Amino acid sequence: MDQVKVAAVLLKPIPKNIKCMQYLLGFASYYRNHIRNASHITCSLYKLCSKDIVFQITKERRDAYERIKHQLTNAPVLILPHFELPFNLYINAACSQGLGEALHQGQIVDGEPRE
Structure with a gap:
């Protein structure tokens, strides 16, 4: 990932709606082969995109967001x-x-x- 994308990921705030969360998950999905345990990390974030779930950022989801950001910007x-x-x-x-x-x-x- 080039440095412009790394800087953009680091500056990105946690998504505040389903559309922004879908964008983040799509971006992370592109790099999923380079992220250890990507599906495990993003599981709680994918649940937010369900129609039956109220969009609410919990501590678990905030931690998952920070972990995926860390993995995206510190890839092996x-x-x-x-x-x-x-x-x-x-x-x-x-x-x-x-x-x-x-x-x-x-x-x-x-x-x-x-x-």
């Missing part, structure tokens, strides 16, 4: 892989309901090791 650095370097495959089969996995590759970014 995504780098293209180097196919000549090794990959690490992490697998989590701890629960009986599913299997989780992640493919990582350690690289040096700005003099710091990243995975």
Whole structure:
């Protein structure tokens, strides 16, 4: 995300109506693949867009808004892989309901090791 968008997100006040909330959620949805637990964070905000719910900003929703703002403005650095370097495959089969996995590759970014 470029610096102009980052500044705009940081200056944006909490939405005061459904239309503004939908705009925010659409913007966040565009970057959802880069936000850890995006659906969990925005769940209470999406509920505000329902016709059956009175639009009311609670502490939980305010916290969710601040978390999504933080995630949008402090996104992790995504780098293209180097196919000549090794990959690490992490697998989590701890629960009986599913299997989780992640493919990582350690690289040096700005003099710091990243995975």
